[in-house]
Amino acid sequence: MRSNPIYQDLIEQTFDFPQREFTIENNSLQFNNLPLMEIIEKYGSPLRITYLPKIGQQIQKARRLFNAAIANNDYKGNYVYCYCTKSNHFSFIVEEALKSKVNIETSSAFDFNLITKLEEKKKLTKDITIVCNGFKTQSYMDNITKAINSGYKNVIPVLDNLDELEKYGKTEEPINIGMRIAAEEEPKYEFYTSRLGIRPNEIVPFYKDKIENNPNFKLKMLHFFIDTGIKDVNYYWTEFHKSLKIYCELKKICPELNCLNLGGGMPIKQSLAFDFDYEYMINEIVTQIKTTCQQQGVEEPDIFTEFGSYTVGESGCVIFSVLGQKKQNDRETWYMLDGSLMNNLPDIWGLSQRFIMLPVNLWNNEYTQVNLGGITCDVGDYYNSDAHINQVYLPNIKEGERLHIGFFNTGAYQDTLSGYGGIKHCLLPSPPHVLIDEKKKGELTYKVFADEQTAESMLSILGY
Numbered sequence: 001m002r003s004n005p006i007y008q009d010l011i012e013q014t015f016d017f018p019q020r021e022f023t024i025e026n027n028s029l030q031f032n033n034l035p036l037m038e039i040i041e042k043y044g045s046p047l048r049i050t051y052l053p054k055i056g057q058q059i060q061k062a063r064r065l066f067n068a069a070i071a072n073n074d075y076k077g078n079y080v081y082c083y084c085t086k087s088n089h090f091s092f093i094v095e096e097a098l099k100s101k102v103n104i105e106t107s108s109a110f111d112f113n114l115i116t117k118l119e120e121k122k123k124l125t126k127d128i129t130i131v132c133n134g135f136k137t138q139s140y141m142d143n144i145t146k147a148i149n150s151g152y153k154n155v156i157p158v159l160d161n162l163d164e165l166e167k168y169g170k171t172e173e174p175i176n177i178g179m180r181i182a183a184e185e186e187p188k189y190e191f192y193t194s195r196l197g198i199r200p201n202e203i204v205p206f207y208k209d210k211i212e213n214n215p216n217f218k219l220k221m222l223h224f225f226i227d228t229g230i231k232d233v234n235y236y237w238t239e240f241h242k243s244l245k246i247y248c249e250l251k252k253i254c255p256e257l258n259c260l261n262l263g264g265g266m267p268i269k270q271s272l273a274f275d276f277d278y279e280y281m282i283n284e285i286v287t288q289i290k291t292t293c294q295q296q297g298v299e300e301p302d303i304f305t306e307f308g309s310y311t312v313g314e315s316g317c318v319i320f321s322v323l324g325q326k327k328q329n330d331r332e333t334w335y336m337l338d339g340s341l342m343n344n345l346p347d348i349w350g351l352s353q354r355f356i357m358l359p360v361n362l363w364n365n366e367y368t369q370v371n372l373g374g375i376t377c378d379v380g381d382y383y384n385s386d387a388h389i390n391q392v393y394l395p396n397i398k399e400g401e402r403l404h405i406g407f408f409n410t411g412a413y414q415d416t417l418s419g420y421g422g423i424k425h426c427l428l429p430s431p432p433h434v435l436i437d438e439k440k441k442g443e444l445t446y447k448v449f450a451d452e453q454t455a456e457s458m459l460s461i462l463g464y
């Protein structure tokens with residue numbers, strides 16, 4: 001019997017552990033079976049890692065669950081998976097998602113430059129469905145019409161406001177459009193209704209007034225997106241049913257309407273205690289659409305989703321090492337990291353986002369409560385509470401040992417928000433980025449996508 005509990009005991013007593021993605025081998029953590037210690041020894045720290053196979057696995061899982069729900073419910077429509085590019089625009093991510101034949105959701109003008117590049121590289125064809133969201137600049141709308149006129153057959157701009165319709169250029173065929181319903185926000189926000197989309201009570205009158213007899217447009221899609229995500233809570237279902245009611249009302253007067261877009265917001269694992277039941281939730285969504293459509297006597301729509309975090313979040317992690325310890329008073333011990341949380345994982349600082357944070361090594365050391373300090377001078381550059389508890393525990397570090405820690409499932413939004421490769425707080429460089437693939441089971445391949453950012457690259461942005 002051990003006298004003092006070790007870190008592994010703490011985790012095993014707190015969670016159902018090991019888990020599919022997190023296992024322990026030789027006292028060290030493996031993430032999706034990746035030997036993290038070996039990777040750190042080879043590529044150093046801090047380090048960004050992308051495990052590419054996870055992307056295809058996530059897409060297949062959602063498709064399998066939606067298609068099963070469609071079959072169980074004898075649902076007449078189809079399921080269409082779109083990848084929301086803004087969650088991670090990197091070529092290796094979008095190209096990996098495209099291998100699973102996803103469609104694309106765009107959010108700005110440059111997305112079309114990205115699509116053109118992918119077409120030149122033969123990663124996609126003009127048959128792909130492109131759902132265009134957001135409050136659009138003229139250049140975004142011009143790129144949309146340009147794509148349609150160049151032969152993209154399935155481009156669906158989703159109207160975000162009532163003025164947008166008149167700003168599209170001429171196309172040979174009528175443009176298939178969508179309309180986004182502005183959702184009521186959750187009470188925690190400082191405003192009642194989302195600034196994105198059109199007020200629910202304006203949707204049907206606008207259709208009758210501006211679209212019904214307009215030869216240039218066909219309304220194909222109704223879109224809603226609940227910002228706080230797809231969750232089995234009253235708030236979600238209330239907003240969901242409001243949108244469904246509008247869909248049925250519109251469908252009765254607009255026969256070409258046949259797509260309902262649920263947006264993004266499928267949750268991902270941000271704590272070892274995560275137990276979201278994807279199968280139940282997806283089946284419930286399909287059942288509720290089917291039941292409401294039957295009650296209203298309208299055909300069931302094709303169901304579109306635009307999952308961003310869900311597609312890419314769980315493929316990424318960021319590794320840091322502890323450079324030193326500081327005890328600042330009797331109760332507060334800091335583990336000082338070799339990189340910045342604020343720079344590399346801005347959601348931690350900006351949204352108080354929690355990720356799965358675990359030590360990579362020293363799992364059989366005793367543990368202690370610590371604060372993690374980023375290496376910038378900013379007071380906000382810290383992490384001191386996990387998702388399940390308002391504290392952080394990590395292994396003690398003995399003389400001569402070096403502790404490495406990882407933030408996991410960080411593959412969505414962090415690079416774009418932190419301005420990857422740009423100028424950074426305290427001139428700290430973007431860390432190197434390693435891509436890991438597994439073409440055959442157990443055979444990992446490694447590719448350095450980017451080395452650590454150089455001083456010259458940063459100084460040239462700064463005009464030196």
Ligand SMILES: Cc1ncc(COP(=O)(O)O)c(C=O)c1O
Nearest residue numbers: 084133263264265306307308309
């Ligand atoms: C219109 C729209 N669709 C999809 C998404 C993707 O959301 P998530 O990453 O939560 O799946 C967003 C994110 O902001 C969005 O605004």
